[in-house]
Amino acid sequence: MPRRTDVERILVIGSGPIVIGQACEFDYSGTQACKVLRREGFHVSLVNPNPATIMTDPGFADRTYVEPLTPGSVLRVIERERPDAVLPTLGGQTALNVAVALAESGDLERTDARLIGASLETIRRAEDRSGFRATMLEAGLDVPRADTAGTVEEGLGLGDAIGYPVIVRPSFTLGGGGSGFARDRDELRRLAARSLDASPVTEVLVEESIAGWKEFELEVMRDRADNVVVVCSIENVDPMGVHTGDSITVAPAQTLTDREYQEMRDDAIACIRAIGVETGGSNIQFAVDPRTGRRVLIEMNPRVSRSSALASKATGFPIAKIGALLAVGYTLDEIPNDITGVTPAAFEPALDYVVVKVPRFAFEKFPEADPVLTSTMKSVGEVMAIGGTFREALGKAWRSLERTGFDLGWAAADDGEPGPLSVPGERRLHHVEAALRSGATIDEVAEASGIDPWFVDQIAQVVEEAAGLEGRVVDELSETALRDAKRAGLSDRRLAALVGADERDVRARRTALGVRPVFKTVDTCAGEFPALTPYHYSTYGEEDEVRPAERPRVVILGAGPNRIGQGIEFDYACVHAAYALAEAGYEAVMVNSNPETVSTDYDTSARLYFEPLSAEDVLAVCEAERPVGVLCQMGGQTPLRLAHDLEAAGWTVLGTLPDAIDLAEDRGRFARLLQELEIPAPPHGEADGPEQARTVSELIGYPVVVRPSYVLGGRAMEIVYGPDELERFVAGAAAASPDHPVLIDRFVEGAVEIDVDAVCDGTDVFVGAVMEHIEEAGIHSGDSSCQIPPATLSEDELDEIERITATLARRLGVRGLINLQLALKDERIWVLEANPRASRTVPFVSKATGVSLARVATLVVLGRTLEDLRDEGLIPSEPRHYLHLPYASVKTPVLPFGRFPGVDTVLGPEMRSTGEVMGVDPDPGLALAKALVASGAALPSSGTVFLSVANRDKRAIVYPAKRLADLGFRLLATRGTAGVLDRAGVPVTRVEKVSEAEGAPEARSIVDLIREGSVDMVVNTPFGRGPRTDGWLIRTAASQAGIPCVTTLPGAMAALRGIEALREGPGSPRSLQELHERTRGEATVQPRLPIGSLEREVAS
């Protein structure tokens, strides 16, 4: 069947910010779909408020709306764009839920836009847990015993009937949000309550627990002619009970006979037909009882998913792209397989390698969070590795995590006490290793962990291999010994540790003996047909398949797994670098290990290497490709760490040189440089231990900021107000970055923080934008909101900022990107840090100003001058273009506190946000409001606001409180704050803190009020840290109640501005294309009502 003719204009709904359970896999899928739909001649409009995505680059859709993903906001876009069809299956759960809301409200019908890819009925049948069960049973498929409950009491009834333990899962949620296990009535009572809240339809499924069973997933595709193919099978190493997203998974499935696999395939096909997915991909999850083989369906997602992205990368079959083509009418046999070019997409990929996915966690950022893995997803990212065997792939996957001590084959000794095998956690496979090392049998380990004996045996083989090498001498290792070790998946680093040598010596010995990896091709067909796409992975085999290139090659080092502090923003920069390289006549060679990304789409670069970003693997790629240079400045901190090894091995690092990178990264050297340049910076010192730290701090004067060097995202960074606190923090910092000293800076209190992104060609400097933060310095730049154009900076201040930027960039010898963070205090500008690389804000700046910084930087790195690029119109010639924009852009972080009950939500210098959203509007207030709404912190336009602020903020809170009262809000406050407001004549009701209420049992504390839903917003600036303090109780209650909780004064001001703007009502949205068009036009107005002007009002 050919392309359908009844559709011309398509609206694609994105997935919004990166959150736990929904990461950049949807950017990969959405980007693919947008590309192919436009190639097919459709008019594509897109809604997605996530500025860091590639899909929201103006080039990928005809109309790109950076607007919140609420039904109302999407409807405004629909009313403007009038699409014939809405494609909701590419934006994860978020897009599906918005689509359901719009369909149910009748708005789609009214605007005659129809859903394609999945109908309302289909989504309901799949996502509504009870509907799903019923449909499966009708289709004759087996499911666990369960039923749905709408109230806690119903839930308890079911629990008693089914028998404990039970698992509770809310309908229409993602990443297992609000789900969990209950061992008895009391646990169920608590869990059911939480779970019902989590479900947008207050419905939960109470189900027989089959934790410990084997878990599998199939990625299935169906076309409108009812042809169905299974693209990939995935087996979870962690048994049922650990969310797939948190499980180590393997493709293809390893422990099913053909009989069982084909029966599972039959079930999957029956399932997709019964649910009624007419076209596109679905993810179907199964559990299998390892004792009897009984097989049950767990769930199906009628959309692209994390797993479908993984499956696409694992097989070379681009599910989202094919899905989009199916949605517009093609059938599988009409679509060519890009990789072979000669065969159709109507087939099932055959893998001749093994793929392993390992999740990336960030518990170190949330010490109070429970690190035990359950049915609620907790990981923030993942890595994928391809190997010739499971062990090779697993070894690479561990390396890809970029975490010291996570290599495969870690001896028990290094691993500390053998940890519990029965408790699923981040390091369980290491505990398996440890147990095996200390003599446990394969069956004992399998029994205790629930991990299939086949996988345990694979690890046992590694442990044996490692044991055999321990204590041997590197220069006596034979070729066979080394080859066996590498085939077992042991890294050079690990080998070095085993034989007590340096990693470089191991590599030298290896190469001397010719023990080198070869590169094979991912071809979808296990070698049956020649592959056109150079998509490679390394393995210790016999034959290399890398084809010679026509053009000079440049290797781009990617950013590795998403983690807090280094996310999709860096992938964005890498992808643009790849495009720019192609444009400049080079073959871009992408190296990355993150399956969720656009950079690991074989379509993005001339060549793709799916490899860990470790010295060992990157050097191997360089030897295979012999590039003219390596681009290290796009992938964040990860590639910077490799710059030295690359240089030492004789490869050219393009752009800023490793030494310049050091100069900026090494805070000591950097501080001296600033002195030399007479650029003001907070007094700085370094300390090797607590004593030294104390003296240095005395010298500098409290408060101070302590941090380890060479870290990203403010890891282990703290503000210390006195010597007593100091010791603990110094210890923490030392742990985060062992062999580097602890850094101590004077904490510039109450300063306005400023971010700058610029490009330098060695002489000339182009400032992409100066961003003014809303929160003051002290809140990590990644966790604070900021605005372009800067709202309150004077011309003189901007002059000074640009002067500093230029001076530093030149003096550092930056070729390419540089990011600065500055603090403005009493008309004085201090340099906090300089990063000679792409920054988190590069995509935001590009979208706000319409200038692609990453592209400009890449061309500069390749030798173009900024002057040329100015002449060619790639960058505006008008000075301070970022100031003269007819609209304001606001970036707001998205924090994962909802995932981690009990974690304090106070913001600080350690970054904890997983993603960000952007709001754009001529009215900065509205821009901010949009951003906040998009971030999920829906601001109340009326109701009750609770205020409780630290003494230092008491005077400043009066103004916003008064405004809120004038707007008709009811104000609650704790004693101190209430007193101040009272005296200022602001109507306020006093409420008890928990500590106060404890005495009087009948008195209801603010926490009770929040819990029972009678508070709509909380403003609480912290005094005193740590669990159980009143502040902590209030903030955690708020985040559990899902109401906005502002923890800084400027944040409160901004929220107020947002509330005011919202009450004026949102205008009609504008697409980026239109906005950028207008920036190129002349007469530009300064945005009215600049955010932050309020602070000055208050101050005066």
Added chain:
Amino acid sequence: MSDALLVLEDGTSFRGRSFGAAGETFGEAVFNTGMTGYQEVLTDPSYTGQVVAMTAPHQGNYGTNAEDPESTRVRVAGFAVREASRRASSWRATRTVRDDLADAGVIGIEGIDTRRLTLRLRERGAMRCGISTLDDDVASLLRRVREQPGMQDADLAHSVTVAERYDAASVVGPADASLGPVFRVAVVDFGLKRSILRRLAAAGIEGTVVPARTPAAELIAEGFDGAFLSNGPGDPAATTYGVEAARALLGQVPVLGICLGHQLLGLALGGRTFKMKFGHRGLNQPVRDARTGRVEITSHNHGFAVDQDGWARRGDVAESPFGRVELSHWNLNDGTLEGMRCLDVPAISVQYHPEAAPGPHDSRYLFAEFRELMRA
């Protein structure tokens, strides 16, 4: 685990470790891209005379069991893999692949770059090869490899067919009577796979398995409701008795042919067969049923094929001595002919394996169609 050497007739050699039996073996090297089903592959008589290389790296993971064999024993001439699991894990596993090969005296080689072997076979075509655990000299093994006969013109069916006829029921139980009348079918065994008997029984067809050289006249005289021509090894053109049987049966009783059976039918219908460069062996081949336009994902194991241009054709209909033959199924990867439907006599055949095992179940409908042919 002594060292083993594999040499292809073009001189390419692979050094690995031996598993299963020790010694020396020769055969035609072929690769199979299936990611499951090694036990079915090892025991499929169609692999007689072939050294099978699996492209999936881990083999033996779930062990072997009593239910899944496709015949009474391991049939391959040799087994080449990246890695043979030392641990078998499945609630159904009773033995390991290593044991099965050892007991069957079949030589396995592991630890070789199977993708390199696969690409060699893809580029140069299926080749004779040898595996030895005795001789680690490439030149001398190569010499003996080149002395071996090839598949071309090889009649292997007679070596694997049953000696005595037997009732399918004794192996797979009684035919399903719930579908109406049970039909009696002569199953001519050229290297029959058990799951074909299972599928026949499931379609309400009671099979009587007869030796390959059983005269067709006998079968007709016995009044069978239909005849089934089985899969099997070797060159169809060399299996002359099979072609004669097919010719004799056509028009007398409804006929279903699978794989070699399909090729024999093609020759009986006056067509041609040819040896493919490296054949189709895997579980992911897309085949379109010309009638419905639907795509089936199918299980393949063949090195010879019926030449679609072997007849005078009008569109997809060929003119044969037995009237019109609809070329009914096509491979979407390489456009080769995958199935035939006679329009003037009751006969259908497919090149691929609707009984799967190993492989997807998309094509089971063909056994119901055979039943319909007999009902009519």
